[in-house]
Amino acid sequence: MIRIYGDGNSGNCLKVKWVCDALALPTTWIDVDTTTGGSRTVEFLKLNPWGQVPTVEFDDGRTLAQSNAIIRYLARGSDLIPADPFAAAQMDAWLFWSNTAMSPMWPCAAFRWSISASPPASSTRILVKRGYAALDSMERRLSEARFLVGDVFSLADVALLAYTRVAHEGGFDLTSYASLRRWIAEAEKRLGLPAAR
Amino acid sequence: MIRIYGDGNSGNCLKVKWVCDALALPTTWIDVDTTTGGSRTVEFLKLNPWGQVPTVEFDDGRTLAQSNAIIRYLARGSDLIPADPFAAAQMDAWLFWSNTAMSPMWPCAAFRWSISASPPASSTRILVKRGYAALDSMERRLSEARFLVGDVFSLADVALLAYTRVAHEGGFDLTSYASLRRWIAEAEKRLGLPAAR
Secondary structure, three states: OEEEEEEEOOHHHHHHHHHHHHHHOEEEEEOOHHHOOOOOOOHHHHHHOOOOOEEEEOOOOOOOOOHHHHHHHHOOOOEEEOHHHHHHOOOOOOHHHHHHOOOOHHHHHHHHHOOOOOOOOOHHHHHHHHHHHHHHHHHHHHHOOOEEEEEEEEEEHHHHHHOOOOHHHOOOOOOHHHHHHHHHHHHHHHOOOOOOO | EEEEEEEEOOHHHHHHHHHHHHHOOOOOEEEOOOHHOOOOOHHHHHHHOOOOEEEEOOOOEEEEEEEEHHHHHHOOOOOOOOOOOHHHHHHHHHHHHHHHHHOOOHHHHHHHHHHOOOOHHHHHHHHHHHHHHHHHHHHHHHHHOOOEEEEEHHHHHHHHHHHHHHHHHHHOEEEEEOHHHHHHHHHHHOOOOOOOO
16 A cells, blocks of 8 residues: 555645556555645654655555656656656656646646736736747647557656646636647546546 | 756756766757846757757757656666665655756845845845755754665755755855765765865
8 A cells, every 4th residue: 555645735645546446456545735844744754854745655654755756766667757768767757747747736726826916016926928938849849659658557647637737727728739639538538537627 | 978958057957967977878068048048949949849948959959848857767777876766756846846846046145146236135035034044954954864865875866966066156054064074075075076165
């Protein structure tokens, strides 16, 4: 049994659950409310000194942090990681890229949820611009390939899906992103997720 | 021959060179001046649509982006990646963590270089605080282990070294970080680098 310490509003946490489900790995989800310091308690910092969710704990007590490191470990040897080393490296490139490129998605969504009546602050406008640039990159790639790493559905698709499927909640309009919307629908179907909108 | 498109001031670029040198892989370094748009030219975007350095190009014309994906690919099968899958996952956790946690290092250094006479803006003060928090995490780990992943010198050490060895240039004072300084010296020695200060 894998214990997933996570926040249900976080795409980074959800993607760990999705990978476990896709690999039929049994899990227990432990909700951690990061907004009230749940990831900074003495108990939690023993699981993950960085104080971040998701964190997973295995039956033998070992723990692992960082969503992309977790899914890469859990999916080793499965068809979610391309067997070809260069294709796997391209998958890794998307994972590392998403770490920074997708970061605007979350604050933008948080902004919309919290103060949607106010006009965006300049810092939010910069995030919106960066967010659309990231979506542009994905659209360009997905207009020429079925998945991010060619024909193979991989962890790159799982990781990026976590943000893009809820991009509209952060105010991002995907109307003109035809390839991205096609890919979101296909990735959701692969993972057995309901359509996000 | 591996062509490394990089900026010599960027730790992300230098670490690719260090890994190639450690593995005795022949390289050619092509300087890209990102401050004057060198990574956004039509020619460069054909190599890397994300417009980022480092980017590597192999003899067969294939290209790969994202420094951590690059070093992970180049070092596959070498002793820079732990053979034990869980230890490799811990290495990955440090790599993904560094992607965001180490980001304050670069802007802080840039700030110091460009307008060192002015007091830090509030955004810079936040970066400084986050930078020290990252250094605290590393100090804690390195006070209990020789390297970031236990006894094994790995890509985690190479990647984190790139930022920490020049942290003083960004105004970070490492005087009280005894374990971190011990580790920097050892990692520099492993890679055959001169002491950064």
